[in-house]
Amino acid sequence: MSSPNAAYPDIPEADPVKPRRHEWPLWEIFIRGQHGMSHRHVGSLHAPDAAMAIKNARDVYTRRNEGVSIWAVEARHIAASSPDEKGPFYEPSESKVYRHPTFYDIPDDVGAM
Amino acid sequence: MAEGALFEFLCRMGDNTLVLGHRVSEWCGHAPVLEEDIALANTALDLIGQTQMWLGLAGEVEGKGRSADDLAMLRDAWDFRNVLLAEQPNGDFGQTMMRQFLFDAWHVEMLAALTRSSDARIAAIAAKAVKEAAYHVERSGDTVIGLGDGTTESHRRMQAALDLLWPYVGEMFLPDAVDAAMAEAGVAPDPASLRPAFDARIGAVMAAATLTIPEDDFAHKGGKSGFRHSEHLGHMLTEMQWLQRAYPGASW
Numbered sequence: 001m002s003s004p005n006a007a008y009p010d011i012p013e014a015d016p017v018k019p020r021r022h023e024w025p026l027w028e029i030f031i032r033g034q035h036g037m038s039h040r041h042v043g044s045l046h047a048p049d050a051a052m053a054i055k056n057a058r059d060v061y062t063r064r065n066e067g068v069s070i071w072a073v074e075a076r077h078i079a080a081s082s083p084d085e086k087g088p089f090y091e092p093s094e095s096k097v098y099r100h101p102t103f104y105d106i107p108d109d110v111g112a113m
Numbered sequence: 114m115a116e117g118a119l120f121e122f123l124c125r126m127g128d129n130t131l132v133l134g135h136r137v138s139e140w141c142g143h144a145p146v147l148e149e150d151i152a153l154a155n156t157a158l159d160l161i162g163q164t165q166m167w168l169g170l171a172g173e174v175e176g177k178g179r180s181a182d183d184l185a186m187l188r189d190a191w192d193f194r195n196v197l198l199a200e201q202p203n204g205d206f207g208q209t210m211m212r213q214f215l216f217d218a219w220h221v222e223m224l225a226a227l228t229r230s231s232d233a234r235i236a237a238i239a240a241k242a243v244k245e246a247a248y249h250v251e252r253s254g255d256t257v258i259g260l261g262d263g264t265t266e267s268h269r270r271m272q273a274a275l276d277l278l279w280p281y282v283g284e285m286f287l288p289d290a291v292d293a294a295m296a297e298a299g300v301a302p303d304p305a306s307l308r309p310a311f312d313a314r315i316g317a318v319m320a321a322a323t324l325t326i327p328e329d330d331f332a333h334k335g336g337k338s339g340f341r342h343s344e345h346l347g348h349m350l351t352e353m354q355w356l357q358r359a360y361p362g363a364s365w
Binding site: 024045046047048051052055056058059060063 | 152155251255259
């Protein structure tokens, strides 16, 4: 047998002061639908490793034939913008309508953009 | 080939999935984590879905007007033809997953062989079911490895589960007169012919799970022949069949 805590390498095995409950890591799940062009975030779940995260996602999020491809990303690996930076991050783009491609005539042959 | 033997064979396939499906459904709302709860419910539903196909065909072959529901809900324990492994109690989560893996590892080989059945109806059911079973065995195998090669506690429980359930493995591969009739007609494989593939899969998974397969090959039997089920089946049927027994013909 490998080390007794192999499934949770990032969690210390023993804390003599306050025993903590081992939790599986949180995974964010992305699924591409039958006709979808890209993977979309559908929710999150817990799983001990990547392979089980995919299986759990299959069982939790594709029961009704929702998808043909699954991505699982451990939540701690996702870098997210901070709500505190909302002002400087997003407000400057509010006044720049010329960045929207609404001032061009797009030929029909181009198709969906 | 006698129609009686075909009916027996179809009841064996359908009763295996019915009894195990009901057992697995007993976890609904009780599994240790939400994800496993949903996964077990999915497995149970797959098995019950397969039951409808097997017992539906059994009723058709029998020709006495019995539906899949009639066969499932109105037969008593001695008329059931599932292997003893399927009716064993859930125990703890590890024991349930061990039972599932041992069954799945047989089931997937059996269904793969049945896709080549000389009976087109059976081949069609098997073609649908084998995809579900292929997922079941992958999931249950991974869980056996995860728990076997897990903590000291989970390893101990998984070894205990394997020791407890191993004597129920042999019955799945022991041929009898029904199996011989099926094999001769090209309807189903000789169950003994499935053993090498089963052993190879079990051996690899148990090695990865750091679990030791018991050396004793003693096999309990009497389930698939209906000669002697374990005491657990009757208790399970009491609960499963209660509604139809108390309110005959009730539906919604």
